[in-house]
Amino acid sequence: MKLLKNNSLSLNQLDGNTARLLTMFVAIFLVASLTKPDMFLSSGNFQSMSKQLVEYGLLSLGVGIAMISGGIDLSVVYIANLSAIVTGMVMKALVLTAVGPELLLFILIAVLAGVLTGFLCGAFNGFLISKLHIPAMLATLGTMQLYMGIAIIISGGSTVSGIPRVFSQLISNSYLFGIPLSFFIYLFVVGFIIFIMSKTKFGMRVFLIGTNARAAAFSGIKINNVLIKTYILSGLLASLAGILSLARLSSAKADFGSSYIMQTILIVVLGGINPNGGYGTIRGIFLATITVQVISSFLNMFPEISNYYRDLIWGVAVIGVLIVNFSANKKTTAKLAKATAN
Amino acid sequence: MNSLTTKKLKKSLVSTEFFVLVLIVLLAVFIEMQSGLFFTNNNLVDLLRSMIVPSIFALCAYLGFISTGPDVSFPLIAALSSYIATQFVVITGFQGSIAIVFLVAIAVGLVLGSINGFIIAKYNFPSLIVTLGTSTIFSGILLGAFEASRMELPATMADFGRQSLLAVTNAKAGIGSSLPMTFLIFVGLYIIVYFVLNHTMAGRGVFAVGGDETSAERAGFNVKLIRFGVFTVSGAIAAIAGVCYTVESLYYLPTEFAGEEMIVIAAVILGGTRLMGGVGTLKGTILGTLLITIVTNSLILVGIPVYWQKFFIGAIIIIGTAISVIQSHNLFKSKKSKDSKGLQNSEVVINETAQKQ
Amino acid sequence: MSENILSVKGVHKSFGGVHALKGVDLTIKKGEVHCLAGENGCGKSTIIKVISGVHKPDSGEVELNGKKYTSITPSEAIEAGVQIIYQDFSVFPNLTVMENLAINKALASKKKFINKKEFRRIAEEAVNKINFKVDLDALVEDLPVADKQLIAISRALLADAKLIIMDEPTTTLTKTEVKRLFEIIEDLKEQGVTILFVSHKLDEVYEICDSITIFRNGENVLSCQVSEMDDEKFAYYMTGRKFDSQNIKQNAKAGDSILEVKNLSAPGFDNVNFNLRKGEVLGISGQLGSGRTELSLALFGLLKPYEGSIVVDGKEVNITSPAKAQELGIALVPEDRLTEGLFLSQSIKRNINVTKLDELSSKLGVMNITALTDESKGWVKNIGVKTKDHEYPVQTLSGGNQQKVVLARWLATNPNVLILNAPTVGVDIGAKHDIHTLLRNLANEGRGIIVVSDDVKELVDVCDRVMVMQQGKIINEIASGDLNADMLSQYI
Known part of the structure; x- marks a missing residue:
């Protein structure tokens, strides 16, 4: 059964997807540069692109890791919102009267509170999925409502605002070589996750569990342990996204960014992660993220095109990528069968 | 024979439907004791009214699960097809029967559903991802190409929405509630779907495909055609739900549909439908929807602020699914111990199904 | 006609x-x-x-x-x-x-x-x-x-x-x-x-x-x-x-006890006692559902015993998980190769390396890729997995070679006790012969081997003694001298 469903083979498959993504990225980049050179190639555009993609970029990483492990994490957006609200509220409570270095310390405490929130939310997801064996899709569907519920309750359903200026300035408006700090944070995280997934035993185990959880258990992998860590990682990434969005918008809300759920899943699939688990690369997710951002920024330069056309393009892109990967895999499989038969 | 009937009785007592029913009764009694307002005529009619659209949507989710897997595109199919139907009336100034309006929507729904069906049947991709993709496309068409926005309904449709099947007034509170005509559509759809699923070969084919695809193929079912058919029909049902929602609200509201899928899927799963296909009943689907509707509708009666709603829904989904998963694992153990696969250790019981989306 | x-x-x-x-x-x-x-x-x-x-x-x-x-x-x-x-x-x-x-x-x-x-x-x-x-x-x-x-x-x-x-x-x-x-x-x-x-x-x-x-x-x-x-x-x-x-079996000298099971009961079997010695190949047989599989799972930490004890190398141990079993030098080649043994679409290398990840990684969990590659290449060669490249998915191999991969994975942990459940089901006769020879060699190195099987010929060919299980209990034990196919068939 598994064999039939998994029409994927490890050889060359993902490199094919990465190559296609890269081609797509370069093509769109060229088209954008040629058709709208002054707008697209301006430093302002690059700044805003690099700012915008950070949040859903981080969320996609979490969803991607969960998908590689054979599950999915639908709750990331609401973990992000909850973390942002917690950070915002702690900050407000602590910081209002503070000045100078004390202020920075309090901000740090508030950020840690947000990160801790992400950690706990992720751990709870992992607990439900590994210990209670609730299918990942259902567990995170439930926690998505739950975390949104908790966020509504603690914020009283209203927007948390009045965040100290310093915080936003520091994170959202600091630039290094004209590139926003938040983008550097994102790049660093991408590098870190690439390292985790390709160079550590944890990463390898996530791939193996995603391929065959039962065989993983029989091979001595502590499945519960690995899965809980996987969802904690996803939760942490989400909280980071939440904190960065708090800095960017100076506010947080329980139901902010609902459409991101869809967008993150689309990016992950676009990035070549196998929805059945076990396959995919983080660099694929990264490429998909920047590609999506370039497309949407490019489309934004045509005021006559409604924002909503972006949805249309993404939908078509995802299904297109699935079909292209499907045909490419078929070829690889045939080639491999031939190679091994001789 | 005796042991057989007790076995059956036991089985029905541990069924998920039964648990949901108990939960519903407990919740109803609790709300009644706290507020005395649950078993009032207007509250009950309100509940029924609020159930109509989610229940029809639940059919779409249910059909997806028993045949293939999760379908998340039905709210946008509903939005897009009811938009086109409404525009049809507005533009042509159509004055005739509401049935024609429904038929226009259904035609659109069939086309949209068949797109899902084609991709899923042809390529065997995970239905979650495909329907996620198509629903973004549909949303792009609706809000981008058509630039749909809130609009007042033409008279034909609004009139139908205002008609009521049953109107009650709570003498004490002086609050009236009415049951719209769409209630009949909801009941009719359930009867039709029940009949088709249980009394036709095509219906059994849906279960057969969901139960074991290879066996279905060998038995001579056209697996791809059945999958295609299910998603196409599901599109039509979603379209009906869309028109029902629109006439009930008396406005066309393009952005009100998205997001509905998660709650509906939660309701269907609570009702005992299996994620991995082939198992689930309409009874369970209705009960699951009722439970979620009570939580969203009636918690306010016991003075629980509205903003606790999401929290409760999340908690119910988690507890409900946890119970049914733990239950099925118990069955798994006792049943499978015979063929020596009854691994008790929790680590191993994570099977592909638990992670399958 | x-x-x-x-x-x-x-x-x-x-x-x-x-x-x-x-x-x-x-x-x-x-x-x-x-x-x-x-x-x-x-x-x-x-x-x-x-x-x-x-x-x-x-x-x-x-x-x-x-x-x-x-x-x-x-x-x-x-x-x-x-x-x-x-x-x-x-x-x-x-x-x-x-x-x-x-x-x-x-x-x-x-x-x-x-x-x-x-x-x-x-x-x-x-x-x-x-x-x-x-x-x-x-x-x-x-x-x-x-x-x-x-x-x-x-x-x-x-x-x-x-x-x-x-x-x-x-x-x-x-x-x-x-x-x-x-x-x-x-x-x-x-x-x-x-x-x-x-x-x-x-x-x-x-x-x-x-x-x-x-x-x-x-x-x-x-x-x-x-x-x-x-x-x-x-x-x-x-x-x-x-x-x-006939010449697979050499008269190995059994040494000290390496695994002792006392009054062990778990779901599926009841009050099981036996002693496995170094250099011995012990067969456990019985019908499907006799508890043979459950016993192997309990020894590997996948089934929790409700009473009794397991003694490894003279020390009473509590095997709570496969990871713990691995630590104690116990390995299990599972019954169903496709669902329990292999990561079919992953490379042969990853399939072999899975048990070595802890050993061949730094304290922070970073893998030593060179060491892992050498390890995998070495095993492919040693155990004779027929493939062009160990980066090929394991699903491209034949049944016998797939089983060799699972074996290699566990041999890589250098186990003292190797349990194999149905080791040659779906394996062609050639590879079966290789595996049987390998098992005898492993026993001669002083390991304890348990072969769980209902293949009478296999048991007779490779085992020093065979225990027969029925309805969760050991009903008979046949020692080397008396072991022959007709007799064994009677009990199973």
């Missing part, structure tokens, strides 16, 4: 670059039980698919009941009376027994609606044909495996089967269930139904079949009466090689 129900002549079939059938012949007489044997990949399943119309042959002809076809369609095959009992029985777990029985017939007659009464009548007719007692309203997923098979058989009979093809029908059955199946086969034979019995178990072939055809590498290498067969001939024609099974 008409005494043959099936006559296949010179059938060729290729898939991509693979030549699966190279002009095979297969003739089956009416009313006989004919065995089709051969190693994995010999073309057995391809010929079945050609006969049933799933695959179209590239050339050659199929004659069914005196009618010639150059290629037959599935519905023509069914009309001619060909029915297949698949290994997975092709049932619907989520439907009732009644529906499972009646649905094919209803489909064949192109009915649109369902008549419950007629369904029940058809179902009753079906089960009565083989005198099969079952609750028609039960869900098939709640039934034992043997009943699922009987459902498949009675369903085949409903379609007016003249030739029933049974694909390895006994693999998942207990001994009593096999006996019942054979009674049914005899009964069918009397009713004039012809059976094509696909199997590689020689004792079954002797017991039930009249004649036999052996395939090797897409060619038929032997067709004869079963009465003309013997073990050596069978092995030779299956593999094309000659084996001397």
Whole structure:
């Protein structure tokens, strides 16, 4: 059964997807540069692109890791919102009267509170999925409502605002070589996750569990342990996204960014992660993220095109990528069968 | 024979439907004791009214699960097809029967559903991802190409929405509630779907495909055609739900549909439908929807602020699914111990199904 | 001419670059039980698919009941009376027994609606044909495996089967269930139904079949009466090689106790006691469901015992997980290679490395890629996995080589106690021989080996002593001197 469903083979498959993504990225980049050179190639555009993609970029990483492990994490957006609200509220409570270095310390405490929130939310997801064996899709569907519920309750359903200026300035408006700090944070995280997934035993185990959880258990992998860590990682990434969005918008809300759920899943699939688990690369997710951002920024330069056309393009892109990967895999499989038969 | 009937009785007592029913009764009694307002005529009619659209949507989710897997595109199919139907009336100034309006929507729904069906049947991709993709496309068409926005309904449709099947007034509170005509559509759809699923070969084919695809193929079912058919029909049902929602609200509201899928899927799963296909009943689907509707509708009666709603829904989904998963694992153990696969250790019981989306 | 129900002549079939059938012949007489044997990949399943119309042959002809076809369609095959009992029985777990029985017939007659009464009548007719007692309203997923098979058989009979093809029908059955199946086969034979019995178990072939055809590498290498067969001939024609099974076993000297099990009870078995010594190969046998598998799982931390103790190297231990078992030097090669053993679509390298991740990673969990690659390459070479590159997915390997990968994974942990559950099921005779030799060598190195199996020949060939389990208890222990196939068969 598994064999039939998994029409994927490890050889060359993902490199094919990465190559296609890269081609797509370069093509769109060229088209954008040629058709709208002054707008697209301006430093302002690059700044805003690099700012915008950070949040859903981080969320996609979490969803991607969960998908590689054979599950999915639908709750990331609401973990992000909850973390942002917690950070915002702690900050407000602590910081209002503070000045100078004390202020920075309090901000740090508030950020840690947000990160801790992400950690706990992720751990709870992992607990439900590994210990209670609730299918990942259902567990995170439930926690998505739950975390949104908790966020509504603690914020009283209203927007948390009045965040100290310093915080936003520091994170959202600091630039290094004209590139926003938040983008550097994102790049660093991408590098870190690439390292985790390709160079550590944890990463390898996530791939193996995603391929065959039962065989993983029989091979001595502590499945519960690995899965809980996987969802904690996803939760942490989400909280980071939440904190960065708090800095960017100076506010947080329980139901902010609902459409991101869809967008993150689309990016992950676009990035070549196998929805059945076990396959995919983080660099694929990264490429998909920047590609999506370039497309949407490019489309934004045509005021006559409604924002909503972006949805249309993404939908078509995802299904297109699935079909292209499907045909490419078929070829690889045939080639491999031939190679091994001789 | 005796042991057989007790076995059956036991089985029905541990069924998920039964648990949901108990939960519903407990919740109803609790709300009644706290507020005395649950078993009032207007509250009950309100509940029924609020159930109509989610229940029809639940059919779409249910059909997806028993045949293939999760379908998340039905709210946008509903939005897009009811938009086109409404525009049809507005533009042509159509004055005739509401049935024609429904038929226009259904035609659109069939086309949209068949797109899902084609991709899923042809390529065997995970239905979650495909329907996620198509629903973004549909949303792009609706809000981008058509630039749909809130609009007042033409008279034909609004009139139908205002008609009521049953109107009650709570003498004490002086609050009236009415049951719209769409209630009949909801009941009719359930009867039709029940009949088709249980009394036709095509219906059994849906279960057969969901139960074991290879066996279905060998038995001579056209697996791809059945999958295609299910998603196409599901599109039509979603379209009906869309028109029902629109006439009930008396406005066309393009952005009100998205997001509905998660709650509906939660309701269907609570009702005992299996994620991995082939198992689930309409009874369970209705009960699951009722439970979620009570939580969203009636918690306010016991003075629980509205903003606790999401929290409760999340908690119910988690507890409900946890119970049914733990239950099925118990069955798994006792049943499978015979063929020596009854691994008790929790680590191993994570099977592909638990992670399958 | 008409005494043959099936006559296949010179059938060729290729898939991509693979030549699966190279002009095979297969003739089956009416009313006989004919065995089709051969190693994995010999073309057995391809010929079945050609006969049933799933695959179209590239050339050659199929004659069914005196009618010639150059290629037959599935519905023509069914009309001619060909029915297949698949290994997975092709049932619907989520439907009732009644529906499972009646649905094919209803489909064949192109009915649109369902008549419950007629369904029940058809179902009753079906089960009565083989005198099969079952609750028609039960869900098939709640039934034992043997009943699922009987459902498949009675369903085949409903379609007016003249030739029933049974694909390895006994693999998942207990001994009593096999006996019942054979009674049914005899009964069918009397009713004039012809059976094509696909199997590689020689004792079954002797017991039930009249004649036999052996395939090797897409060619038929032997067709004869079963009465003309013997073990050596069978092995030779299956593999094309000659084996001397007797000299595998050397008189190893058993050393100190390495694993002691005292009064161990867990779900599936009760109060089990035994002692495994260094250098010993201990067999554990019994029917399916006798508790043999559960015992192996409990020793590997996958099943929690409720009482009793396990002593490893003189120390009482609590094996809570496979990871803990690995720490204690215990390894398990699981029963079901495909679902429990392998990460099919992952590389051979990853499949081997999985147990070495902790050892070959830094404290922070960073893998030492060079060491892991060397490790994997070394094992592929040492244990003789036939592949071009260890980066190939393990699903490209044959059954025997796949099993070697699972073995390599565990040998890499240098275990003191190696437990193997059904180590050579679905493994061709050549690889089986390699694995048996390897096990003896491992024992000679001073390891303790436990072989859980119901393959009598395997147990006799490789074990120093065999314990037989029944209903969760050890009912007998046969020491080396007394160990022979006839005696062992009596107990299992």
